[in-house]
Amino acid sequence: MSNEVFSLCFMCSIRCPIKVLVESGQVKWIEGNPHVPGMEGSLCPRGSAGISLLYDSERVQSPMIRTGERGEGKWRKATWDEALDYAGDKLKQVIQAHGPQSVVFGERTNLSTHVSKTFMKAIGSPNHFTHDALCKGSVNTACRSLFGYTDAQMGMDLKNSRHVVLYGRNMFEAISVKEVNNLMDALSAGAKLTYIDPRVSVTATKASRYWMIRPGTDLALNYALIHVILAERLYDAAYVERWVSGLPDLRNFVRSYTPEWAEKETGIPASEIVALAREVCNVKPSVIFHFGYRGAHHANEIYMRRSILILNTLMGSIEAKGGLFFKKGPGALGKKPAQKLTEQKFEKITLPRFDKVGTADFPLPDPDHGVAQMLAPAILNDDPYPVKALIANRFDPLQSIPDTNQMKAALKKLDLIVAIDINYSDIAWYADVILPESIYLERTDCIQQANGLKPQMFLRRQAVTPRYDTREAAMIIKQLGERIGVGAYFPYASMEELVRWQLEPTGFTFEDFESKGFVAYGKEQIFWDREEGIQFKTPSGKIELKSSLLENAGFSSFPEYEPVPTNTGNTFRLVVGRTALHTHVSTQNNLYLNELFSENRLWINSGKASALGIRSNDMVDVTSACGSGKIKSFVTDLIHPEAVFMIHGFGHEAKLATRCYNHGLSDSVIQENISDRIGGSPALHDTFVTVNPA
């Protein structure tokens, strides 16, 4: 018996649409969903390695209760009832002694996030947070400061773009399959690609122009680009006149930031900066200055992201073909989205959040997501109140939040740690109880509302039954809710029932997803009318260069540029990033992917390495103000002398993940926990390290 199931990949959070071939209850093949433009059969290496995740005997096979010390690795197998009762009893005790706000729920945003949020609203705790701040919090705030929309409400029409500028957006290694395919189509059609990175990544090798920028100085480059564009009147004057407020302020501000000034700061020749400004203007508005993701993690990241968005604004590329666009939902066609459990009625929660988002400490970060990196400081200082229980779902605070030593100290203070995971991740290893989720091929998930130029919905659909004693997160959370008296908020007995309920207002049925894996609300792309119809959500209804969001909170829209200090000798700026072969901290133990890439190394510039007596593959000591570790070196000309680089996600501590245990070094151990207090992201690249032969 063989059949094909249309579903969604979850080897990373991009959620590419897939087609799964199942024979006699076994997954034989996975490929990109051929019905989805941009996928057409393709997958990235991690997506293809989904099969080895399914058959991995090292994932968590049943609920586990800790018997030794935290992190010691002593466990006993438990039944679901035992594990849920255990977690439920502890939660009740914590809530009784310290109030519901002492419970924090952290997760990587996923399709059942509305279920987790419902759990927290039901118990009366304000403390749900997602990974968002760690990934792109400052991008989110920057977008809201200019347009009134979050970054998640914006998209990029890469396929039709004629010039794409990437600031460390390493698209050919930090992959989203559709985006890569769309970019390749654009390049085949003659589009230009400018890539800026202190390190020669794979994307640099595909670019028409590559600049090895001095690390941390992209903001200086952008101020100079804006200077040239305004001085030479290269911008889309009609668009700016119609839609932009604050141009005179911007013009005054950038007057002194000349290309010659930026050359000294960035190392990029002034003449080349002028050349790029002129080149992009020739093809405006089909120009994209990519505003994501992780190229610039600095304490002033918000201003770097704003400068990128301002460049798009000056090109008139917002809501233009080949530029950026606002995602349209079913409402644009008079239709309804899938409903969510969070739409139920709850008692109002008036307590402040653990991370102080919405108070004077963090007035602007998005309260829908919170600021994850405040978790450890909040626990350690009982500030603003004691936090006593953590539920971590599909998220690893030990490896995904900077300063692991600080996090370990904080975890020690908790009365309860619950991990909902598929692997022996480090947080599972430190948990009191592990509630294992079925992997994506084994489960049906909540609806994915995919807004965009054409609003659609996708469904992750169970391809095979679970190999081990695992359940779906939305069922686990419901069952935990039942243990503590809030079961009524979860009125479903199976995932199919939940999905059918979600679809009720939409006019589509569960069965409608069978033939292609998705449904579309309409056939045509929806662009707003560029003369009259763009619906900016700022108070002025315009793009606010001088931002009311920032200024009402007491922050400047245009703070003076602060020069980035140079580092010399054996001191370097630590920068981090992805490989095409792994997802963050998730896949290092995957049999296939581990074989292809089993250990990270520290990239160090050849000249610097030779002065320090370091050769390739020598072990080196890396030390920062908060941690240190050993890692093999990779000596190369392909990195700026002021930076060292490592791939994120290695140095796992969980011994039962035997293939990746103790391989390489975790960047989180070294990175200091510093925040962009306006934007909300951690400043992962503001850590300086010393490097010495080990």
Ligand SMILES: Nc1nc2c(c(=O)[nH]1)N[C@H]1C(S)=C(S)[C@@H](COP(=O)(O)OP(=O)(O)OC[C@H]3O[C@@H](n4cnc5c(=O)[nH]c(N)nc54)[C@H](O)[C@@H]3O)O[C@H]1N2
């Ligand atoms: N130091 C440092 N920190 C970072 C970054 C960095 O570069 N360096 N990058 C930041 C960025 S951009 C992001 S997006 C975040 C990502 O941070 P995380 O979301 O924490 O990272 P992931 O590796 O995506 O997933 C974490 C956990 O999800 C588990 N998991 C995988 N699939 C499933 C599943 O189907 N169900 C369940 N329940 N669990 C599952 C994995 O086993 C793993 O333990 O990290 C951020 N933090």
Ligand SMILES: Nc1nc2c(c(=O)[nH]1)N[C@H]1C(S)=C(S)[C@@H](COP(=O)(O)OP(=O)(O)OC[C@H]3O[C@@H](n4cnc5c(=O)[nH]c(N)nc54)[C@H](O)[C@@H]3O)O[C@H]1N2
């Ligand atoms: N294979 C794979 N693909 C992924 C993911 C994954 O884990 N694995 N994760 C997904 C997620 S959640 C995210 S957020 C995206 C991340 O997508 P990207 O942001 O494109 O990926 P990173 O590898 O984090 O990019 C960091 C790059 O920035 C460069 N950089 C460092 N400092 C500077 C600087 O000062 N200026 C400039 N211009 N560049 C600098 C680094 O050298 C590195 O090449 O990838 C997504 N896709």
Ligand code: SF4
């Ligand atoms: S980018 Fe790769 S791993 Fe991520 S969802 Fe798509 S195919 Fe899966």
Ligand SMILES: [Mo]
């Ligand atoms: Mo991310």
